[in-house]
Amino acid sequence: MAQLPATSEREQKILGIIETARGKRPKFRDEQITMAHGAGGKATHSLIEGMFVPALGGGELAAMADAGAVTVDGVELALTTDSFVVKPLRFPGGSIGELSVNGTVNDLAVAGARPVALSLSLILEEGLGAEVLRAEVAAIASTAREAGVEIVAGDTKVVERGHADGMYICTTGIGRRDGRATLSPAALRPGDRVLLSGTIGDHGTAIMLARGEFELDAKIESDTRSLWPAVAALLDAVGPQLRCLRDATRGGVASVLNELARSSAVAMLVDEASIPVEPAVAGAAEILGIDPMYVANEGKLVAFVAPDRAETALAALRSVPGCEAAAEIGEVRTEPPGMVLVQTGFGGRRVMDQLVGDPLPRIC
Amino acid sequence: MRFVDEFRDAELGRAVAAEILSLIEPGRHYKLMEVCGGHTHSIYKYGVDDLLPANVELVHGPGCPVCVIPMGRVDDGIALARTDGVIFTCFGDMMRVPGSEGSLLEAKAAGADVRMVYSPLDALRIAKQNPDREVVFFAIGFETTAPSTALTLKRARAEGVTNFSCMCNHVTIVPPVRALLESPDLRLDGFIGPGHVSTIVGGRPFEFIPADYGKPLVIAGFEPLDILQAIAMILRQLEAGRCGVENQYTRVVPYEGNLRALEVMAEVFELRPHFEWRGLGFISHSGLQLSEAYADLDAERRFQVPGVRVADPKACQCGEVLKGVIKPWECKVFGTACTPERPIGTCMVSSEGACAAYYNFGRFAREREVV
Numbered sequence: 254m255a256q257l258p259a260t261s262e263r264e265q266k267i268l269g270i271i272e273t274a275r276g277k278r279p280k281f282r283d284e285q286i287t288m289a290h291g292a293g294g295k296a297t298h299s300l301i302e303g304m305f306v307p308a309l310g311g312g313e314l315a316a317m318a319d320a321g322a323v324t325v326d327g328v329e330l331a332l333t334t335d336s337f338v339v340k341p342l343r344f345p346g347g348s349i350g351e352l353s354v355n356g357t358v359n360d361l362a363v364a365g366a367r368p369v370a371l372s373l374s375l376i377l378e379e380g381l382g383a384e385v386l387r388a389e390v391a392a393i394a395s396t397a398r399e400a401g402v403e404i405v406a407g408d409t410k411v412v413e414r415g416h417a418d419g420m421y422i423c424t425t426g427i428g429r430r431d432g433r434a435t436l437s438p439a440a441l442r443p444g445d446r447v448l449l450s451g452t453i454g455d456h457g458t459a460i461m462l463a464r465g466e467f468e469l470d471a472k473i474e475s476d477t478r479s480l481w482p483a484v485a486a487l488l489d490a491v492g493p494q495l496r497c498l499r500d501a502t503r504g505g506v507a508s509v510l511n512e513l514a515r516s517s518a519v520a521m522l523v524d525e526a527s528i529p530v531e532p533a534v535a536g537a538a539e540i541l542g543i544d545p546m547y548v549a550n551e552g553k554l555v556a557f558v559a560p561d562r563a564e565t566a567l568a569a570l571r572s573v574p575g576c577e578a579a580a581e582i583g584e585v586r587t588e589p590p591g592m593v594l595v596q597t598g599f600g601g602r603r604v605m606d607q608l609v610g611d612p613l614p615r616i617c
Numbered sequence: 618m619r620f621v622d623e624f625r626d627a628e629l630g631r632a633v634a635a636e637i638l639s640l641i642e643p644g645r646h647y648k649l650m651e652v653c654g655g656h657t658h659s660i661y662k663y664g665v666d667d668l669l670p671a672n673v674e675l676v677h678g679p680g681c682p683v684c685v686i687p688m689g690r691v692d693d694g695i696a697l698a699r700t701d702g703v704i705f706t707c708f709g710d711m712m713r714v715p716g717s718e719g720s721l722l723e724a725k726a727a728g729a730d731v732r733m734v735y736s737p738l739d740a741l742r743i744a745k746q747n748p749d750r751e752v753v754f755f756a757i758g759f760e761t762t763a764p765s766t767a768l769t770l771k772r773a774r775a776e777g778v779t780n781f782s783c784m785c786n787h788v789t790i791v792p793p794v795r796a797l798l799e800s801p802d803l804r805l806d807g808f809i810g811p812g813h814v815s816t817i818v819g820g821r822p823f824e825f826i827p828a829d830y831g832k833p834l835v836i837a838g839f840e841p842l843d844i845l846q847a848i849a850m851i852l853r854q855l856e857a858g859r860c861g862v863e864n865q866y867t868r869v870v871p872y873e874g875n876l877r878a879l880e881v882m883a884e885v886f887e888l889r890p891h892f893e894w895r896g897l898g899f900i901s902h903s904g905l906q907l908s909e910a911y912a913d914l915d916a917e918r919r920f921q922v923p924g925v926r927v928a929d930p931k932a933c934q935c936g937e938v939l940k941g942v943i944k945p946w947e948c949k950v951f952g953t954a955c956t957p958e959r960p961i962g963t964c965m966v967s968s969e970g971a972c973a974a975y976y977n978f979g980r981f982a983r984e985r986e987v988v
Contacts, residue, residue, distance in 0.1 A: 284723075597664045
């Protein structure tokens, strides 16, 4: 056996060009906004890093974390905002009202902040049934109670029929940063273990099926829930050995791993066989030709933990209701920086890239 | 998942990989083409080529139905989508394919009513739900998807749906494979035959490949174990100095094909004199159009379609890449003007095209060993 001959000079040069292009901050060059800009993949990044951050960014925005850090008279706070435009408004396992609370609560939680208060902004479509609205307000109230946050401010706008799919909701949240760990992508070290708090793809698949476009029937429920109990359990268990957290919403676990690999210039190696997926979700994804790693979750976090504390962290995570299926799914490596590699269940290896557009079903 | 996981078993995979190793003549380089894009997808998804020695090289063939649609057809589709009153329907992954001035996804963003469907029947349903709109289905794919388009057109006729029509871009698999084989600079040792297409056409249409060109073809399923086994079957033929059409995918593919499906296709479609393929140019009798009997459901006759021909960009060398004459990185525009975000040629369009794959995975293809 022999190693392949050294690659030619020209091939090396081309690979170098690709490498440089990958490392560059994406430029926003599109002429109009397409759905891809909202899908959480490459197009979203080019918009954020190519337009928003250069125009608006001070240091905190440029960090592009789930929540921004604000210190007021020595009190460390986290601030975040999120809009919810889900269709249909109600789906198995949840509704837009529940999402609008949990989504913002979770952005605070994974920034290591205990959620304290939310504002609530409603954009309602002319003709929306009062019963529909009442049900969502009730859902918001009970979800906020469960998550231990208070709704302290609000706003209402009504737009003409045909403009808001029933209703859109925007929530802004404020939280108190927990001093037990300093969570940051910069804290990632080679050897750190990657933990996932439960099964993936449930929310996105539940929504796809609830839209009824595919005529598939399966009992799949959204996983919308507050992640603060999971974060609190991790902080209790391993404190400063918890390096970084992300909630794997739009773009799924694959996008979270890619973002962090890029921003921290590390590699990730993921063991595909260890990733928990509900059989019904795996089946639907198989039929639709979609990879669950790219499908949205609304109650799953990815945690990076120092190697010698990974077992303790995993045990703590599994003791939290809703996180029983938590698993260690991979580790941080040095080479190749910026890339996520997958050890497939079949024994091969591949690159798990950033999503280019919306995940579109394949024809063959 | 039952009946699926069995074909993704790592231990069985290692066993077939060992068999492949034993069939290899030391020092010889084997170049095998998987004709079908579905195989390419599985090869990447499961890292199948990682289980092969480096001197067994898999070349990605012309069987990605989305990638081979030429720019002019995409432009025609977009023109239809922009026509007043039209709801334009197509499969999801078609929406990202670039025409000369953007993709269907961009046309949608600019206001065209473009909707993703999962089956042509969904498009017909949209037509029934919107009787005051014209619904056009942009039909693409090889013999795999053509029968479902044909059945949908038959149903539209039977149900008297008059606001439904089809822009037919269906293609057939044999002509491009023959065109590749005719190319004097081709270097291939054998073919992994398309499993889904063969479900419809059977094994016979491929018999000319061993008979006229002396290359083995093994029809294969889409699970990683299927693909490895098909490779072993090809290598066994090469080792024994035999060549023929063999069927690894017997659990799905009958050798005579699906006669009912072929009948329906013959009724609804007829061969176009020639059809353009992105990267391969015009190939005679390689595309389907609606037959005279279904002419009234043909969107190209019902609407004004510009029918412009947009030449493949000159610098693009997809044809050579497809034939295995050059490697992706040897193309003049690879990685510079042509990238996955802004693809020029067919091989960069789909994530499993040879160039897109090399762009993303190229560095890691080096780690395997030569036997």
